[in-house]
Amino acid sequence: MADFSFLVIIVLSAGIAAGTPILYAALGEIFTERSGILNLGVEGMMLIGALAGIVASLATDSVWIGALAAMAAGGLLSLIHAFISITLRGDQVVSGLALTIFGAGLSAFLGFPYVNVPAPKFATLPVPLLERIPIIGPIFFQHDVTVYVAFMLLPAAWFWINRTRPGLHLRAVGENPAAADALGVNVVLTRYTYTVVGGALCGLGGAALSLAYTPGWIENMTTGWGWIAVGLVIFAAWNPWRAAFGAYLFGAISRVVFDVQMLPTAGLPQIMKILLSPEFLRMMPYAAVIVILIFASREAVRQRVGAPAALGQPYTREEAEA
Amino acid sequence: MESSRGRALPRLRGFSIRLEPRLDVPRWLPYAVPVASLIVALILGMIPMMMQGINPLTGYRDMFLLAFGSAYGISETIMKAIPLMLTGLGVALAFRMLVWNIGAEGQLYMGAFGACLVAYTWPDTPGWVLLPLMIVGGFIGGALWGAIPGALLAFLGVSEIITSLMLNYIAIQWISFLVIGPWQDPTSLGFPRTTRLSGGATLPPITEAWYLPTVVFLAIAGVVLLYWIVRRTSDSREKIKLIVGYAVLAILSVGSIWFLSGLRVHLGLVLSLAAAAVLSVLLSRTRWGYEVRVIGENARAARYAGMSLKRNIILVMMISGGLAGLAGMSEIAGNLHLIKRVFSPGYGYTAIIVAWLARLNPWGVILVSLLLGGLYRGSDAIPGAPKALGMMLQAVIFFVLIGGEVLVRYRVRLDRGT
Structure with a gap:
């Protein structure tokens, strides 16, 4: 029994470590989508962030500057999407897809000299005292700084969106930009701001990957995690707490998948051997996203929670319907 | 004050750029935009190439020749x-x-x-x-x-x-x-x-053995087309379009067998x-x-x-x-x-x-x-990460095109500040 609880602690702890990059990206996307802008470029921004983090921390020998550079890079990239979807009123789905392809291509091209170059990384830093708490300590407080920053960001994001005046404006712009505009909220500025904030968080998510969870740069190292973050935002119904739950759950799934590969399969029936092969296990996180989205859609219908009403729609004063 | 038509963009020293919906789109514009986008994208694509120490002009030339x-x-x-x-x-x-x-x-x-x-x-x-x-x-x-x-x-x-x-x-x-x-x-x-x-x-x-089936196919297609033109089409423009289309098809198919066989x-x-x-x-x-x-x-x-x-x-x-x-x-x-x-x-x-x-x-x-x-x-x-370069250039073309499509839908106006 002790063995089992030990395993649970390991899986949960690793789930939090692995879920952190996804969580940053999901939080960023929540901010962006709450303002009514759908940015499907998360994967691309994470990749650029991951590379920028590596390049900057190699150049300055400081992972902190690396993380800042990642945020700047993600923010800069999201500015392209903001310009196309807000100013030029282009199609947000198409622009987001372009951003993902662009980020993947650019990072692979510019990152070529950095593949597998040893780079600095955030060291594991147990929190004094808290780490000694049984069960809780090993799960939550024996990680690197990126994990703790995410812990702090979570309540802050929730508070900002739901309990502050700028957060109220953010929600208004996403739900009914015409009404927000009439009340004197600058719709264009708000959308630009939160698209860039979202991009910066996605970049940070990339850095949490390349400077902490899986240190170093490899082409396409996010392997769809950015898309998982986009899916999680829907599952989370645009709520940071639920996004955290989802992100850590996915972290745990991807970790369990890793552990199960080590199990001996001798003596198991053929079908189990196939299901436990590395390839099938690697499908699991992606399949889980689909399953979770199916449940989320059922629940969304039942509880009538939905996307921000103006999500994906460009706003222009003269075409406003309100 | 902002005008009621078109949206005011950030002001530039007394100017403001406005996007006005076009009432009628010139016929050539939807075709010109992708071409122009391609050119602009190739120019923008030079920046990352230079960042990697590649001369973009010889780079593009080598790419085109290959x-x-x-x-x-x-x-x-x-x-x-x-x-x-x-x-x-x-x-x-x-x-x-x-x-x-x-x-x-x-x-x-x-x-x-x-x-x-x-x-x-x-x-x-x-x-x-x-x-x-x-x-x-x-x-x-x-x-x-x-x-x-x-x-x-x-x-x-x-x-x-x-x-x-x-x-x-x-x-x-x-x-x-x-x-x-x-x-x-x-x-x-x-x-x-x-x-x-x-x-x-x-x-x-594709080999030279394809000539015979191609010619047979073109002959059958020609008969069907002739029937269509005589019996089903009354519009003369439509007729010309069909005939020109057939001629292009015939030349291209025979020509490409000649060119690509072997x-x-x-x-x-x-x-x-x-x-x-x-x-x-x-x-x-x-x-x-x-x-x-x-x-x-x-x-x-x-x-x-x-x-x-x-x-x-x-x-x-x-x-x-x-x-x-x-x-x-x-x-x-x-x-x-x-x-x-x-x-x-x-x-x-x-x-x-x-x-x-x-x-x-x-x-x-x-x-x-x-x-x-x-x-x-x-x-x-291009030496070094060739696949990535292609991917990146495609994405740049894509971006410029999306931006360029705005020109099809909207007229961009520069107004003096009011």
Whole structure:
């Protein structure tokens, strides 16, 4: 029994470590989508962030500057999407897809000299005292700084969106930009701001990957995690707490998948051997996203929670319907 | 004060830029924008090339020469273009209905699976039986994979963007499982690849032997066309269009046999062109094509008119996936002749760009595929991460195009500050 609880602690702890990059990206996307802008470029921004983090921390020998550079890079990239979807009123789905392809291509091209170059990384830093708490300590407080920053960001994001005046404006712009505009909220500025904030968080998510969870740069190292973050935002119904739950759950799934590969399969029936092969296990996180989205859609219908009403729609004063 | 028409953008020293909706669009503009976008994108693409210490001018020259500078180069460019054409056609069809199928990559892999399942089950069948069966197998493989996000969207309202993308990763793992598991070539010494396809299961390359069937085909097509022109067409412009189209088809088909025979280009090219022709006719001449267009433009109106959204979403996703599946079939049967672990350099993703650059037009897809196929082929000329350079340039073209499309819809005005 002790063995089992030990395993649970390991899986949960690793789930939090692995879920952190996804969580940053999901939080960023929540901010962006709450303002009514759908940015499907998360994967691309994470990749650029991951590379920028590596390049900057190699150049300055400081992972902190690396993380800042990642945020700047993600923010800069999201500015392209903001310009196309807000100013030029282009199609947000198409622009987001372009951003993902662009980020993947650019990072692979510019990152070529950095593949597998040893780079600095955030060291594991147990929190004094808290780490000694049984069960809780090993799960939550024996990680690197990126994990703790995410812990702090979570309540802050929730508070900002739901309990502050700028957060109220953010929600208004996403739900009914015409009404927000009439009340004197600058719709264009708000959308630009939160698209860039979202991009910066996605970049940070990339850095949490390349400077902490899986240190170093490899082409396409996010392997769809950015898309998982986009899916999680829907599952989370645009709520940071639920996004955290989802992100850590996915972290745990991807970790369990890793552990199960080590199990001996001798003596198991053929079908189990196939299901436990590395390839099938690697499908699991992606399949889980689909399953979770199916449940989320059922629940969304039942509880009538939905996307921000103006999500994906460009706003222009003269075409406003309100 | 901001004007009531058009939106004021950030002011520049007493000027403001406004976007005004165009009341009428000049006829040439929708065609000029992609061309201009391409040029601007190539100029912007120089920046990252210079960052990597590559002289962009000689770089572009080398790329162009490698892709289009010789008969062999052109043949290799077409080899890259074939899967782009088929996936691009599929994506364009789905996008027309605003169904965001970004799972063409996975559907391509499942198409390869379906085709190979047929080929490995009946390896000793002659080609004229086996190849059509493989085409069917490839189409079904891709169609079923496309049907999953389609059904989830139609019945449960689950975002097809996420599900179709997630299925890409799953399909790639499935193929990985096969090539190092049950389908692995026992003589490959552990190398992750399948057994070579039998001779009957490969798409034959274009040779001089094709002249005869082509001429027969052109003759039959000519008779049908003549009947059509005499009996069914009253508009003289339409007649001229049909005749010119036929002449282009005849010259191109005979000319390309002459040009490409003895090189690697295979029957997959004909398959792609046929798919484009069928799709183009379906979209412009049938009730179903009309429904797809109406649903894409106004889903609510389509529902009031009695069109079934659910049925059409699933159908379109299946055809879209099936076309991507054909790309997988033709890539395996025509080019590689066996399955390797990751055998597509992202054709299914590039297909998104192809479809959009082509303005979702089937024949446009063919043209743009040749161009982006040239980019794939050409970027081999650049040392260091060639695949990535092609990908990046495609994305830059894509961005500039999206931005450029604004010029089609809106007139940009500079106003002096008020």
